[in-house]
Amino acid sequence: MAIDCMIKTPSFVSNSLKEEEHTEDQRKSLVFDASVLQHEANIPQQFIWPDHEKPNSQKSKELEVPLIDLGGFLSGHSCSAEEASSLVGKACQKHGFFLVVNHGVDESLISDAQRYMDLFFELPLSEKQRAQRKAGESCGYASSFTGRFSSKLPWKETLSFRFSSEENSSDIVKDYFKNTMGPEFVRLGKVYQEYCNAMNKLSLGIMELLGMSLGVERAHFKEFFEENNSIMRLNYYPPCRKPDLTLGTGPHCDPTSLTILHQDNVGGLEVFVDNEWRSIAPNSRAFVVNIGDTFMALSNGRYKSCLHRAVVNNKTPRKSLAFFLCPKKDKVVRSPEELVDENNPRIYPDFTWSTFLEFTQKHYRADMNTLQAFSTWVQQKTSTT
Numbered sequence: 001m002a003i004d005c006m007i008k009t010p011s012f013v014s015n016s017l018k019e020e021e022h023t024e025d026q027r028k029s030l031v032f033d034a035s036v037l038q039h040e041a042n043i044p045q046q047f048i049w050p051d052h053e054k055p056n057s058q059k060s061k062e063l064e065v066p067l068i069d070l071g072g073f074l075s076g077h078s079c080s081a082e083e084a085s086s087l088v089g090k091a092c093q094k095h096g097f098f099l100v101v102n103h104g105v106d107e108s109l110i111s112d113a114q115r116y117m118d119l120f121f122e123l124p125l126s127e128k129q130r131a132q133r134k135a136g137e138s139c140g141y142a143s144s145f146t147g148r149f150s151s152k153l154p155w156k157e158t159l160s161f162r163f164s165s166e167e168n169s170s171d172i173v174k175d176y177f178k179n180t181m182g183p184e185f186v187r188l189g190k191v192y193q194e195y196c197n198a199m200n201k202l203s204l205g206i207m208e209l210l211g212m213s214l215g216v217e218r219a220h221f222k223e224f225f226e227e228n229n230s231i232m233r234l235n236y237y238p239p240c241r242k243p244d245l246t247l248g249t250g251p252h253c254d255p256t257s258l259t260i261l262h263q264d265n266v267g268g269l270e271v272f273v274d275n276e277w278r279s280i281a282p283n284s285r286a287f288v289v290n291i292g293d294t295f296m297a298l299s300n301g302r303y304k305s306c307l308h309r310a311v312v313n314n315k316t317p318r319k320s321l322a323f324f325l326c327p328k329k330d331k332v333v334r335s336p337e338e339l340v341d342e343n344n345p346r347i348y349p350d351f352t353w354s355t356f357l358e359f360t361q362k363h364y365r366a367d368m369n370t371l372q373a374f375s376t377w378v379q380q381k382t383s384t385t
């Protein structure tokens, strides 16, 4: 099937940013200082989204996503594994979103990871800027994306850092906090190191289920991601006095492979299914899992990387923890032979995650068409070299 037929582009999504598009003056003048902006009745126009992309005026209807109990699978019961993988397979063909419970991640670790976000995001802007994300880089502190984009800015702050499963990187997160923020952040570093280790383990379990559900060798994807260079992102959405004009995170598909998200009790995550925005209700015991573009390519288009966004509200700050599983940088992303045949020809070119990541950071603002735009770009580059 051609990619064009598979991806139905809703009329509201338009990708204006192909390259860095604004002037030096604009970059200097706009600062997203949450402590000030959350009280503003008139929000800066860069945060006002076009009418066709604004959040719905009524509350979005809830999307019923399957709640997958991983308890039996994680303790080695084969019946439970089959049941879980079949539910996962159905959800991934439809929209790529599902919830997992009894996932084996300690409740107190999750609540610490949620609580410790405040210690960072409640700091004065100038202190958070010690971790400032640099142009072209995917990690660091970003207060909205004022340094990168000039319109349709998200109403959020993020802190992103790298995780690596390699043995010699077991302190990568801890060291990041110590080196960018100073010795008083060692405690935070420890919590997020532990949290990422848990996410790494959980994501490999989910990869096993995905392998089973796709009918490839059970360990195939688990082994593929055993060595990974992933990204952890803390999303902090301050309240906004005009929540109907803006978005916390604009509509996009994650370019990464698998996202494991923990949202707090406020709510705000929405998924675009059957032509409408549907909300995913918060559940503190569950992780929201979704397929990203890179896994859609690995599954030869069988599993969907689905459009989603986050809305904000005028009362409470909202927090989410997102672990983005990504392949080791130089590993070739190519779907296994079992998923390719006469009826299902290979749809995507081979690529590496480092090229795809660079594409999203330097040439294209991630939206719902990122994978398609990237595939075309890779094919054009290959044909001219």
Ligand SMILES: C=C1C[C@]23C[C@@]1(O)CC[C@H]2[C@@]12CC[C@H](O)[C@@](C)(C(=O)O1)[C@H]2[C@@H]3C(=O)O
Pocket (backbone or CB within 6 Å): 138, 145, 154, 231, 233, 249, 250, 251, 252, 253, 254, 255, 256, 324, 357, 360, 361, 365, 366, 367
């Ligand atoms: C690889 C990535 C690019 C992205 C952050 C992420 O880790 C996964 C989501 C991507 C996205 C999509 C919406 C916005 O365009 C964006 C700025 C965001 O907030 O999440 C991008 C991120 C990015 O380009 O840094």
Ligand SMILES: O=C(O)CCC(=O)C(=O)O
Pocket (backbone or CB within 6 Å): 233, 235, 249, 254, 261, 263, 268, 269, 308, 309, 310, 319, 320, 322
């Ligand atoms: O905060 C959320 O619920 C969604 C965040 C998200 O989609 C992302 O960080 O890619």
Ligand SMILES: [Fe+2]
Pocket (backbone or CB within 6 Å): 252, 253, 254, 259, 308
């Ligand atoms: Fe996302």
